[in-house]
Amino acid sequence: MGELRNAGIISMASAVPDKVLTNADLEKIVDTSDEWIRNMTGVRERRIASEGEGCSDYAVKAARKALDKAGLEPKDIDLIIVGTFTGDQQLPSTACLVQNALGCVGTPAFDIAAACSGFVYALSVANSFIRLGTYNRILVIGADILTAVTNWTDRGTCVLFGDGAGAAVVGPVEPGYGLLAFDLGADGTGVDALRIPAGGSKMPITHENLDEHANKIVMQGREVFKFAVKVQSEAIDRVLRQVDMTPEDIDMVVPHAANIRIIDSAVNRFGLPRDKFFTNLEKYGNTSAASIPLGLDEAVELGLVKKDDTVVVVGFGGGLTWAASLMKWAY
Ligand code: ACO
Numbered sequence: 001m002g003e004l005r006n007a008g009i010i011s012m013a014s015a016v017p018d019k020v021l022t023n024a025d026l027e028k029i030v031d032t033s034d035e036w037i038r039n040m041t042g043v044r045e046r047r048i049a050s051e052g053e054g055c056s057d058y059a060v061k062a063a064r065k066a067l068d069k070a071g072l073e074p075k076d077i078d079l080i081i082v083g084t085f086t087g088d089q090q091l092p093s094t095a096c097l098v099q100n101a102l103g104c105v106g107t108p109a110f111d112i113a114a115a116c117s118g119f120v121y122a123l124s125v126a127n128s129f130i131r132l133g134t135y136n137r138i139l140v141i142g143a144d145i146l147t148a149v150t151n152w153t154d155r156g157t158c159v160l161f162g163d164g165a166g167a168a169v170v171g172p173v174e175p176g177y178g179l180l181a182f183d184l185g186a187d188g189t190g191v192d193a194l195r196i197p198a199g200g201s202k203m204p205i206t207h208e209n210l211d212e213h214a215n216k217i218v219m220q221g222r223e224v225f226k227f228a229v230k231v232q233s234e235a236i237d238r239v240l241r242q243v244d245m246t247p248e249d250i251d252m253v254v255p256h257a258a259n260i261r262i263i264d265s266a267v268n269r270f271g272l273p274r275d276k277f278f279t280n281l282e283k284y285g286n287t288s289a290a291s292i293p294l295g296l297d298e299a300v301e302l303g304l305v306k307k308d309d310t311v312v313v314v315g316f317g318g319g320l321t322w323a324a325s326l327m328k329w330a331y
Helices: 023-027 034-041 055-070 094-102 115-132 207-211 221-242 260-270 288-301
Strands: 006-015 020-022 045-047 079-083 109-112 138-145 163-173 178-186 252-255 310-317 321-328
Touching: 006 055, 006 115, 006 288, 006 321, 020 023, 023 034, 034 260, 045 163, 055 079, 055 094, 055 138, 055 163, 079 094, 079 115, 094 109, 094 138, 109 115, 115 138, 115 163, 115 178, 115 288, 115 310, 115 321, 138 288, 163 288, 178 221, 221 260, 221 310, 221 321, 252 260, 252 288, 288 310
Parallel strands: 006 178, 079 109, 079 138, 252 310
Antiparallel strands: 006 163, 020 045, 138 163, 178 321, 310 321
């Protein structure tokens, strides 16, 4: 085998619905308050898809923008990977819907199911293919329409979620740049902490379980919170160790946007300045697999992430899963 190549993100883009749902709007739907939501989660508003829109609509929008920024055409893409658990349909994959919309028949396409860790899991797969030389340009998308699986009668979850998509083109980069470390993991003992009980093969949808909202997200918030605080810091530690770096070497962390208190736990744990953590949680809520690319795209657009920067992304979610990557930003 020849020399392994370095793989990195060569363009980033995102897409969110225009429709805004504020905390004040939620006060009219469930027994909650703007103050509780802001204090307990950091979220002020979120974007929500309109009826008839699906995950692929936003995935395609983000993908087209990412291709434009990279100066590429859909035919230049060798593989499409979509991290999502809210695909348009159970069959086919959302990646195939994206491929069809982009018009690049023949390009392999598949989804990855790792919930909020999906984008970073997908990045790790793209990294391996590029490093080995199997493919040259891979479209990695994180997209979720969480409002489609939100139980609007459950105030413990419905205030958290939003919709969106982010896309990255991953390709070969100069030695020393790009995706330098990964830490992926799963703890299946936490399968019950975050789930959608009905709609799969174990519990097909029935009139009865629909009435009980069993086709919507059920979450043990406290359990997920504890898990998130723990694995978020551990995963950052592990990617740093892989490349012999210390927290002070990090220019920017873009964490999964689930709860500002979870992000703050890492700020405190590593003793880094608050502005070394970028999040747009307050505008978008938790958009699952979309949240890290939504954050990265905005940070790049604002000039807060630029060439030569050491960037860490870290996510966690249903599974329970986690995933972190450390990159030297390549453009
Ligand atoms: N408005 C007002 N009060 C509320 C609301 C609300 N929206 N939600 C819950 N409460 C109340 C509860 O009823 C409870 O009241 P009680 O003390 O009278 O019983 C009180 O607030 C505390 O509730 P807890 O659920 O114990 O609060 P907690 O401190 O755990 O915060 C939260 C809840 C914000 C959901 C937190 O647990 C959390 O963020 N968990 C992590 C969620 C997460 O990160 N998920 C990520 C993965 S998502 C994915 O993969 C799709």
